[in-house]
Amino acid sequence: MHKKSANSQSVGVDTDMDSAEREFQNAAINWIPAAVLLTTPLAAIVITPWYLMTHHVSMSVWVMFIAFMIWTGMSITAGYHRLLSHRAYQAHPLVRNFLLLGATFAVQGSAFDWASSHRDHHRYIDDPLKDPYSVKRGFFFSHIGWMLRNYPSRTQDFKNIPDLKRDKLLQIQHKYYGLWVLVTNVGLVAALGWLLGDVWGTLVLVGLLRFVLTHHFTFFINSLCHMFGAQPYTDTNSGRDNGFLAVFTWGEGYHNYHHFFQYDYRNGVKWWQYDPTKWLIATLAVVGLTSNLRKVDDASIRHAEVSMQFKQAQQKIDLLARHKFHFSQTVENVQARVQAEYAAFTQTVEEWQALKMKTVELKKDALVDCLHEVDKKLKAEYTKIERKIIAHEHNLKTVMRAIRSKPQRL
Ligand SMILES: [Zn+2]
Ligand SMILES: [Zn+2]
Numbered sequence: 001m002h003k004k005s006a007n008s009q010s011v012g013v014d015t016d017m018d019s020a021e022r023e024f025q026n027a028a029i030n031w032i033p034a035a036v037l038l039t040t041p042l043a044a045i046v047i048t049p050w051y052l053m054t055h056h057v058s059m060s061v062w063v064m065f066i067a068f069m070i071w072t073g074m075s076i077t078a079g080y081h082r083l084l085s086h087r088a089y090q091a092h093p094l095v096r097n098f099l100l101l102g103a104t105f106a107v108q109g110s111a112f113d114w115a116s117s118h119r120d121h122h123r124y125i126d127d128p129l130k131d132p133y134s135v136k137r138g139f140f141f142s143h144i145g146w147m148l149r150n151y152p153s154r155t156q157d158f159k160n161i162p163d164l165k166r167d168k169l170l171q172i173q174h175k176y177y178g179l180w181v182l183v184t185n186v187g188l189v190a191a192l193g194w195l196l197g198d199v200w201g202t203l204v205l206v207g208l209l210r211f212v213l214t215h216h217f218t219f220f221i222n223s224l225c226h227m228f229g230a231q232p233y234t235d236t237n238s239g240r241d242n243g244f245l246a247v248f249t250w251g252e253g254y255h256n257y258h259h260f261f262q263y264d265y266r267n268g269v270k271w272w273q274y275d276p277t278k279w280l281i282a283t284l285a286v287v288g289l290t291s292n293l294r295k296v297d298d299a300s301i302r303h304a305e306v307s308m309q310f311k312q313a314q315q316k317i318d319l320l321a322r323h324k325f326h327f328s329q330t331v332e333n334v335q336a337r338v339q340a341e342y343a344a345f346t347q348t349v350e351e352w353q354a355l356k357m358k359t360v361e362l363k364k365d366a367l368v369d370c371l372h373e374v375d376k377k378l379k380a381e382y383t384k385i386e387r388k389i390i391a392h393e394h395n396l397k398t399v400m401r402a403i404r405s406k407p408q409r410l
Helices: 002-025 031-054 059-085 093-105 111-123 139-148 168-175 177-196 199-222 243-248 255-260 276-286 298-322 331-365 368-401
Strands: none
Touching: 031 139, 031 199, 059 093, 059 111, 059 177, 059 199, 059 276, 093 111, 093 168, 093 177, 111 168, 139 199, 168 177, 177 199, 199 243, 298 331, 298 368, 331 368
């Protein structure tokens, strides 16, 4: 009886899944975005080389092309993404509005549409039915396919952006979005061309080519940054860190970090990683135009990295053991040393959790004015924990070096 009800329950779940998938497959075509997304790349590929071969384009038009690439591209990364979708920092109205105008030029939907889809992307990452640009449906879908039809994974109720819905300017941008796009991308670009003395050259480069490149550089984040690259922080989702893609995406190629620590205003968290969006936000903070930059603490970042390194080390040992490789030391020996180091690492993590609890307790009793005193007092203890985590990482690398040296099959 019990078995039968369990079976009928699972049949019920299957039927729900099937009907959800059927609804997905039968989604209606999104005509205007589909027409724009499919024709503009072709137009750019045909028109740009032809125009450049048959016309002279002045230096001032090229400078404007580069300036618009930077402005509109970073208005998506610093504006729509890190400011509006993640609230990773606060911006002076001047900066906020400048980024909002740039993002409107980028033609990637209203701020409501963009941020709502993006918050769902983080919440339901990799779910083929709920992540709006799930890479589990393949490269094309996650790149542009998800915008070509009215898929049910794109919610229209905006329940997940109550903070943005209260903003009057964003309401206006959403309501008259089509008009804004025409005024900026056709009207203002043509006016700029008139000022530069080359309307057609400006329309081709600053209008068409910049528009298509900015589109696809952003789309790379949803497609390629979920397919190629390293997973130094987590393997629980498809986000990848890819320094090469960071160059095209204004620093958003460090997508594994971003999916693990989404509220951090940085995506490339190491000082040497190329993240111009981070540099822009930090520079504006120096002159008071951005504030409350949210950062994940160093110990949490190290903890994620070292946890992942232990996991990857274990996977490597399992793989080598399965294929019967032998080394300067036996796999068993390496395995035992990794396990001992992992036990020590777990102990450090427990000390760290206890320190975090102690911080919460102390802050509860402290006066509001003295909260930073608590942080200052415990800073040395946090630094000690971080050093210990770094030592575990070092020890793990030393142990694993033994199996890096010329493994041979038995
Ligand atoms: Zn993503
Ligand atoms: Zn994000």
